[in-house]
Amino acid sequence: MPGPEANVDAADDPDDSGDGVRIDMISGARMEGLTSMEKIRLILDGVREGNIVILEEGLSPDEESKLIEVTMTEISPDDFTGIEIETYPKAEAGNQSFLDKLMGRESTQKLTVIGPANRIETLHKDENLISTLVSRK
Amino acid sequence: MGLLTNLRDSISRVTDGLFADDEPKRIGIYGPPNAGKTTLANRIARDWTGDAVGPESHIPHETRRARRKENVEIERNGRKVTIDIVDTPGVTTKVDYKEFLDHDMEKDDAVRRSREATEGVAEAMHWLREDVDGVIYVLDSTTDPFTQVNTMLIGIIESQDLPALILANKTDLEGSDVQQIANAFPQHETIPLSALEGDNMDEVYTKIAEYFG
Numbered sequence: 001m002p003g004p005e006a007n008v009d010a011a012d013d014p015d016d017s018g019d020g021v022r023i024d025m026i027s028g029a030r031m032e033g034l035t036s037m038e039k040i041r042l043i044l045d046g047v048r049e050g051n052i053v054i055l056e057e058g059l060s061p062d063e064e065s066k067l068i069e070v071t072m073t074e075i076s077p078d079d080f081t082g083i084e085i086e087t088y089p090k091a092e093a094g095n096q097s098f099l100d101k102l103m104g105r106e107s108t109q110k111l112t113v114i115g116p117a118n119r120i121e122t123l124h125k126d127e128n129l130i131s132t133l134v135s136r137k
Numbered sequence: 138m139g140l141l142t143n144l145r146d147s148i149s150r151v152t153d154g155l156f157a158d159d160e161p162k163r164i165g166i167y168g169p170p171n172a173g174k175t176t177l178a179n180r181i182a183r184d185w186t187g188d189a190v191g192p193e194s195h196i197p198h199e200t201r202r203a204r205r206k207e208n209v210e211i212e213r214n215g216r217k218v219t220i221d222i223v224d225t226p227g228v229t230t231k232v233d234y235k236e237f238l239d240h241d242m243e244k245d246d247a248v249r250r251s252r253e254a255t256e257g258v259a260e261a262m263h264w265l266r267e268d269v270d271g272v273i274y275v276l277d278s279t280t281d282p283f284t285q286v287n288t289m290l291i292g293i294i295e296s297q298d299l300p301a302l303i304l305a306n307k308t309d310l311e312g313s314d315v316q317q318i319a320n321a322f323p324q325h326e327t328i329p330l331s332a333l334e335g336d337n338m339d340e341v342y343t344k345i346a347e348y349f350g
Contacts, residue, residue: 061296064289065262068230072259075232077248082231086285117231125283 021052021119021134028057028109036063040070047083047116048074052134058087058112082117086130161208161219162349165264167294168275169286170197170227173306175204177275177332178224181345182206184338190224196240198254200226203261213346220349223269226257228286265293271300271349278305278313278329282321291322300348305329308336 024046031039039059044067046053059067067085075082087110113120113130124131166174178190191204206222232254237247265272272294276282294301303322305315309331319327328344330337 061289061293062266065266065293068228068289069259069262071230072232072255072262075251075255077234077251081233082229084285085230085289087288117233122285125285 019136021136022050023052023054025054026056031055031057036060036066039063040067043067043114044070044074044083047114048080050116050119052113052115052120055112055114058110080116083114084117084120084122084132085112085114086122086125086132087112088127088130161221162270163223163268164220164271164273164345164349165203165223165225165261165269166273166275167225167228167261167265167290169277169284170229171195172227172275172277173332174227174275175200175224177273177304177306177330178204178206178222180332180335180338181211181222181342182209184342185209185211190222197236198226198232198250198257200224201250201253201257202226203257203264211342211345213343213350216346216350218346218350220345223264225261225264226254228258228261228290230286232258265290266297269299272302273345274301274303275306275332276303276318277307278315278318279307279310282318287321291325295324301325302344302348303327304332304341306332309334 026042031042034042040063043053043055067083071083074080111130113132115132115134119135121133121135122130123133166178168174175191175193179193182188182190186206186209188206190206191200193199203226204224206224208219209222210217210219232251234244234247234251237250238244242250274291274294276287291301303318303325305313305318305327307313308315308329313329315327315329326344328337328341330341332338
């Protein structure tokens with residue numbers, strides 16, 4: 001079940017972060033009603049402004065594929081070099097219910113961190129911990 | 138209406154299946170940059186057709202457009218499979234032209250190379266969703282396979298229900314760790330090889346026939 005929204009309207013606010021690093025935490029509820037391309041646009045618009053975007057429930061594999069594709073089309077020299085993205089490793093299929101497996105439904109609930117490639121660096125990652133270094137603008 | 142549509146789709150699937158075996162399977166060679174995808178594609182193409190697919194290089198993103206070698210016939214244990222090999226650019230989520238400057242490249246060349254690389258990766262991702270029948274996923278066995286790109290790519294391949302063969306390449310190099318790759322993706326069989334030296338290619342061809350035949 002989607003959790004409470006956290007700072008979900010931050011993407012609509014003017015950039016007043018100064019030298020700080022802005023983090024947009026987007027709840028599952030916020031993403032639920034969006035199309036794949038709307039989700040990707042929401043993510044990339046935030047990342048291109050230099051923000052770190054944290055998705056409570058992540059993207060489906062198909063959406064991840066489209067995110068890479070759209071990111072590639074937007075890379076431009078001296079402006080945007082792409083994204084850094086991290087999620088916890090995929091949960092074992094054993095966590096899915098029998099009905100989910102039967103219906104081909106795959107849980108995509110995995111916390112996902114996305115940021116500008118030139119500002120975020122992954123220091124450590126395992127199934128329980130993602131440690132990243134975020135640099136200022 | 139829905140029933141008729143379903144019936145038509147079912148008939149279409151059956152007739153497609155009847156003729157599908159005659160069509161070459163499009164097998165995409167995917168993986169991160171510098172895993173040895175083009176070296177493998179060239180090895181397969183040379184072994185079975187005598188031609189190469191494209192130039193190999195230690196510089197990342199040497200392959201910036203998907204290259205196809207069509208009608209590669211592989212015979213194994215009395216079984217023949219015909220595949221179109223599609224060598225794809227290394228998949229990544231970021232491309233910075235400044236990285237190419239470290240390889241004695243002028244800025245204009247580096248910018249052009251990075252632009253071509255991004256177009257190639259976008260094309261490869263599109264093909265993965267729309268236009269391949271199976272995947273050979275190549276990893277450099279001397280590097281850590283637990284990367285986000287690998288995790289995402291394998292997840293995307295699995296979500297498409299595509300047959301996937303994972304190859305642990307560069308076993309000729311010191312520091313090669315095939316088991317690390319097997320541990321990273323235990324749901325798939327991992328085949329070790331050195332595409333450069335041609336080591337263990339017999340097993341690779343047997344598996345290609347098995348997975349994609």
